[in-house]
Amino acid sequence: MQVTVTGSARRAQIVTATIATIAELGYHQASFARIAERAGLSSTRLISYHFEGKDELIGQVIATIHERLSAFITERVSGRRTAGAALETYIRSMVDYIGEHRAEMRAATEIFHNSATGPPAPSPVERLLAWGQESGEFGTFHVRVTAMAVQRALDGLPSLLETDPDADLAEYADELAGLFARAVRA
Numbered sequence: 001m002q003v004t005v006t007g008s009a010r011r012a013q014i015v016t017a018t019i020a021t022i023a024e025l026g027y028h029q030a031s032f033a034r035i036a037e038r039a040g041l042s043s044t045r046l047i048s049y050h051f052e053g054k055d056e057l058i059g060q061v062i063a064t065i066h067e068r069l070s071a072f073i074t075e076r077v078s079g080r081r082t083a084g085a086a087l088e089t090y091i092r093s094m095v096d097y098i099g100e101h102r103a104e105m106r107a108a109t110e111i112f113h114n115s116a117t118g119p120p121a122p123s124p125v126e127r128l129l130a131w132g133q134e135s136g137e138f139g140t141f142h143v144r145v146t147a148m149a150v151q152r153a154l155d156g157l158p159s160l161l162e163t164d165p166d167a168d169l170a171e172y173a174d175e176l177a178g179l180f181a182r183a184v185r186a
Contacts, residue, residue, distance in 0.1 A: 011050050011060070013039050018061050023103035027114035058115055065108050072097050073124070083132030087150075087184065088177045090128060094154045095173040098161070105158040125150045129184065138184040150180055 017039035021030040032044040032054070041047065051057040076093040080086035098105045125147040132138030153176055160167055 007050065010046070014041075014047055014050060014057070015061055015064050018057060019065070019104055019107045022061075022107040022110050027110040058111055061107065062111060065104055068101075068104070069097055077124070077128075083128055083135060083137050084181060084184075087125070087128050087132065087180060090125065091150065091154065091177045091180060092173045095157060095169050095176070098154070098157045099169040102158065102161055106162065109155070109158050123147060123151045132184060137186060139186040141184065146180075146183065149183075150176075153179075 014035065017035050018030060021035050021038050025034060032047050035057075036042075036044045036047055039047075047057065051060065073090060073093050077086050077089050080089055126143055129138065129141075129143045129147055133140070133143065157172065160172075
């Protein structure tokens with residue numbers, strides 16, 4: 001199928017509706033019928049025309065979320081001169097992004113827990129931690145284990161916001177940044 005401007009816009013509309021549907025109803029309740037209804041489409045055939053099936057649609061949803069998140073984080077972290085500053089900025093930026101994109105992150109969590117589609121490329125946290133160790137700024141610790149701890153602490157935030165929508169995100173970011181700064185200290 002040749003992709004046109006109209007086709008790209010329709011695909012984006014379907015992806016946006018899929019994110020909202022999964023965030024509201026959950027992964028297993030996000031049928032093509034419900035997605036089409038949310039997108040204002042006359043038929044589920046319009047989804048099938050643009051995506052070969054649910055797996056391709058979910059793959060595009062994950063790619064879209066990952067691209068947006070990656071651009072947001074990269075913009076903030078890339079200018080940092082030290083690994084410690086980069087790690088703190090990464091944590092704070094993730095908390096900000098999750099707080100500002102609650103439905104999108106709720107949908108991503110639903111997909112990761114309920115579909116065969118795995119998460120996007122590994123987190124840049126491992127690279128940040130390795131950089132800190134190589135420069136001598138960070139002490140000795142297992143990079144992958146520590147990176148997973150950082151990422152899981154952030155991955156839990158959408159669930160916290162479900163149960164406590166008024167959670168103090170600045171305090172959450174301060175606590176996580178401080179906790180991991182102490183954990184990696186040389």
